[in-house]
Amino acid sequence: MSTVLAHLSDTHFDGGDRASFRARQAMDHLNSLPGHLDAIIVTGDITDHGLPSETEEAEKVLASPTVPVYMCPGNHDGYTPYDGPLNRAFDIGGIRLLMADSVLQGRDEGLLAPETLQWLRTELSAAAGPVLIGLHHPPADLHQPFIDNIKLSNSDELAAIVTAHPQVLAVLCGHAHMAAATTFAGRPLLVAPGVTSTVLLPWEKDGGVPIDKGMPVMIAFHVIDDGGHITTHFRAFPTD
Numbered sequence: 001m002s003t004v005l006a007h008l009s010d011t012h013f014d015g016g017d018r019a020s021f022r023a024r025q026a027m028d029h030l031n032s033l034p035g036h037l038d039a040i041i042v043t044g045d046i047t048d049h050g051l052p053s054e055t056e057e058a059e060k061v062l063a064s065p066t067v068p069v070y071m072c073p074g075n076h077d078g079y080t081p082y083d084g085p086l087n088r089a090f091d092i093g094g095i096r097l098l099m100a101d102s103v104l105q106g107r108d109e110g111l112l113a114p115e116t117l118q119w120l121r122t123e124l125s126a127a128a129g130p131v132l133i134g135l136h137h138p139p140a141d142l143h144q145p146f147i148d149n150i151k152l153s154n155s156d157e158l159a160a161i162v163t164a165h166p167q168v169l170a171v172l173c174g175h176a177h178m179a180a181a182t183t184f185a186g187r188p189l190l191v192a193p194g195v196t197s198t199v200l201l202p203w204e205k206d207g208g209v210p211i212d213k214g215m216p217v218m219i220a221f222h223v224i225d226d227g228g229h230i231t232t233h234f235r236a237f238p239t240d
């Protein structure tokens with residue numbers, strides 16, 4: 001039996017109607033599907049400024065009566081008091097999902113802290129079955145300089161861990177606000193589109209901030225079959 005995950009990222013709840021409307025579009029779609037989803041994952045930048053009111057709204061909107069929603073923090077989700085990384089493991093059927101905290105407090109680029117790297121090693125040593133790793137920051141260049149400048153800075157350390165553990169099926173991330181797929185340490189690296197906006201590519205925009213707020217809301221679906229193969233589909237929703 002296959003496992004189906006919906007993957008959202010970068011909802012950036014900011015108290016305004018626009019961010020809320022776009023996130024609701026995605027969640028309304030997921031909550032009205034006639035078929036079964038195993039989990040919904042949200043790879044960070046859930047809020048825009050980490051304010052309690054933004055978090056409260058996000059918790060209301062990013063919810064499902066039937067499907068568990070698993071999140072990791074992004075660079076916009078400041079949380080105080082900071083008492084260490086928020087690393088959490090979840091079981092989705094036979095798949096272990098490791099949602100790692102890649103936030104470097106006060107910075108846009110990412111870093112997996114030594115305790116997070118150790119948590120990943122410990123979890124992977126104990127995992128007999130397939131594992132998915134989720135984190136906010138892409139650990140590889142996506143050929144968008146604006147994003148490549150603020151990717152995960154210690155991706156070599158993550159690559160060494162992934163290489164040592166063949167049961168890692170894929171790495172799932174956000175932060176880039178673009179639907180993208182590449183490989184990382186020989187595994188698929190699947191980048192969720194941004195719910196709130198899309199970052200344009202160098203050949204799509206001539207100078208300036210490459211953020212497009214008019215493009216459709218997008219999400220990804222990941223299907224994992226019994227052989228451990230992962231297939232990703234992207235969905236876009238009209239904005240009006």
Ligand SMILES: [Fe+2]
Nearest residue numbers: 010045175177
């Ligand atoms: Fe973001």
Ligand SMILES: [Fe+2]
Nearest residue numbers: 045074075175
């Ligand atoms: Fe981000």
